[in-house]
Amino acid sequence: MAEEWKRSxxxxxxxxxxxxxxxxxxxAKLGVKDVVVLEKDTPTAGSTGRCAAxxxxxxxxxxxxxxxxxxxxxxxxxxEELGMDIGLHQGGYLMVAYKESEFEQLKKNVALQNSLGITxxxxxxxxxxxxxxxxxxxxxxxxxxHHRDGHADPFLTTIAYHxxxxxKGVRFYKFTECTGIKxxxxxxxxxxTRGEIDTPVVVDAAGPYSQHIAAMAGIKLPFYxxxxxxxxxxxxxxxxxPCMLMSFSGNYYIQQRxxxxxxxxxxxxxxPEDYSLGNTWNxxxxxxxxxxxxxxxxxxxxxxxxxxxxxxxxxxxxxVIGESKEVKGFYISAGFSGHGFMFGPISGKLLAxxxxxxTSSIPIDVLNYDRFERGELIEEPxxx
Amino acid sequence: xxxxxxxxxxxxxxxxxxxxxxEGREMEGFEGEPIAMALHANGIRVYRETPEMKRPRGFFCAxxxxxxxxxxxxxxxxxxxxITPLKEGMRIEVQRGKGKIKLxxxxxxx
Numbered sequence: 001m002a003e004e005w006k007r008s009x010x011x012x013x014x015x016x017x018x019x020x021x022x023x024x025x026x027x028a029k030l031g032v033k034d035v036v037v038l039e040k041d042t043p044t045a046g047s048t049g050r051c052a053a054x055x056x057x058x059x060x061x062x063x064x065x066x067x068x069x070x071x072x073x074x075x076x077x078x079x080e081e082l083g084m085d086i087g088l089h090q091g092g093y094l095m096v097a098y099k100e101s102e103f104e105q106l107k108k109n110v111a112l113q114n115s116l117g118i119t120x121x122x123x124x125x126x127x128x129x130x131x132x133x134x135x136x137x138x139x140x141x142x143x144x145x146h147h148r149d150g151h152a153d154p155f156l157t158t159i160a161y162h163x164x165x166x167x168k169g170v171r172f173y174k175f176t177e178c179t180g181i182k183x184x185x186x187x188x189x190x191x192x193t194r195g196e197i198d199t200p201v202v203v204d205a206a207g208p209y210s211q212h213i214a215a216m217a218g219i220k221l222p223f224y225x226x227x228x229x230x231x232x233x234x235x236x237x238x239x240x241x242p243c244m245l246m247s248f249s250g251n252y253y254i255q256q257r258x259x260x261x262x263x264x265x266x267x268x269x270x271x272p273e274d275y276s277l278g279n280t281w282n283x284x285x286x287x288x289x290x291x292x293x294x295x296x297x298x299x300x301x302x303x304x305x306x307x308x309x310x311x312x313x314x315x316x317x318x319x320v321i322g323e324s325k326e327v328k329g330f331y332i333s334a335g336f337s338g339h340g341f342m343f344g345p346i347s348g349k350l351l352a353x354x355x356x357x358x359t360s361s362i363p364i365d366v367l368n369y370d371r372f373e374r375g376e377l378i379e380e381p382x383x384x
Numbered sequence: 385x386x387x388x389x390x391x392x393x394x395x396x397x398x399x400x401x402x403x404x405x406x407e408g409r410e411m412e413g414f415e416g417e418p419i420a421m422a423l424h425a426n427g428i429r430v431y432r433e434t435p436e437m438k439r440p441r442g443f444f445c446a447x448x449x450x451x452x453x454x455x456x457x458x459x460x461x462x463x464x465x466x467i468t469p470l471k472e473g474m475r476i477e478v479q480r481g482k483g484k485i486k487l488x489x490x491x492x493x494x
Contacts, residue, residue: 134487234462236485260482297487302462 008198010034017048019205021161022348028168035170040177047207050309055342056149060382074345084160087153095144096247103142120146181217187329203331208310210334227272229283231306235260311338316377320369402472419465
């Protein structure tokens with residue numbers, strides 16, 4: 001590849017998933033000239049391209065509600081801003097509770113969401129069946145719904161950022177792995193499989209590998225990466241599952257892609273942390289049962305593919321977004337715990353603001369990783 | 385119908401000769417052998433038409449991976465005919481476009 005190698009840059013971002021591409025675009029938009037993105041594979045090849053595509057504002061902490069709503073607002077107009085379709089579909093998220101305690105928590109979440117301008121609501125069974133006409137959830141005790149939630153295409157969205165960033169002069173180096181960070185009191189540069197780049201600012205957006213990148217700068221992030229499995233069926237008529245169905249106690253999320261395929265996943269048993277990306281028949285069998293119980297009309301529909309991807313888990317299931325207090329110039333946007341795609345549009349914007357101006361339009365000081373040492377965790381209750 | 389009956393190395397036997405229909409035309413094939421094989425032996429090469437460009441598709445990977453041989457069998461679309469055994473009386477049709485999947489209890493009241 002006769003691609004020019006830049007020996008120096010203003011900012012080097014590690015990882016070309018949704019975070020890296022969104023940060024790169026937002027930096028360029030704010031006028032940063034020399035931005036380089038390193039990607040050890042190709043854009044979206046990591047967790048972004050493996051995710052379930054969901055976007056939601058129905059969260060259980062103030063921080064996540066704010067981020068979720070702000071991200072939805074960006075996503076609703078992103079095709080205009082980036083000049084490319086992103087496959088947005090807002091069919092809403094229908095949260096299903098099977099336990100009274102869970103329903104109580106969902107109701108608390110809705111009260112919090114409403115106080116922050118999110119128009120979610122508690123719905124009864126009749127309404128739930130109207131929202132999702134093929135649903136069978138006789139054993140559920142309650143539901144909540146937010147019509148602006150939904151899904152977007154992770155590939156189209158990331159590539160839209162990638163394309164818009166490239167047009168603004170951001171350089172993307174594919175198949176280029178970061179192997180070291182040069183630090184002398186502060187960030188001095190990066191070492192890669194293709195050469196070195198001098199830079200005062202490094203952004204760790206490496207998803208499941210973020211803790212390894214941070215370790216290269218001498219920073220210990222208390223993250224781990226967990227394999228989650230997912231499957232997709234052959235396309236059936238649209239409208240079988242017009243909303244995202246999600247349950248924490250039921251441990252599932254199910255949605256229908258615009259072409260008609262059903263995508264479904266759940267939290268894994270045993271929480272595999274071996275960084276491999278295999279598939280299991282146990283998951284296939286379990287997930288198929290869950291789908292058919294909830295959406296009986298799908299019995300007999302064929303699964304065409306299953307795959308897996310990694311959640312980069314933080315101790316409180318909230319991301320770390322911000323600059324390290326130990327190493328000046330080392331920024332982190334990671335630990336999204338399975339929600340990096342949906343937060344990407346807003347987290348990229350906030351981190352870019354932070355890098356350029358030193359402050360962000362939504363205060364995210366609490367998302368620094370020093371919260372783990374201080375024991376000030378912001379535990380998110382609404383995670384599958 | 386053209387199919388080998390003897391192989392220089394492998395020993396094998398065909399199943400029972402059964403009748404099936406392709407686009408309404410009656411044909412014969414060996415029971416238990418892949419549908420696509422029976423069609424091929426009857427000189428049928430086009431199994432599917434692509435949804436957008438309306439291009440013909442036929443036998444390709446022959447191991448159930450590629451989607452090229454999807455056909456409508458007894459009213460069910462997306463059947464991988466290269467790995468689905470032939471049965472007596474099967475109604476086999478070219479799949480045009482995506483094919484509509486019949487859902488369970490379709491039309492049933494909720």
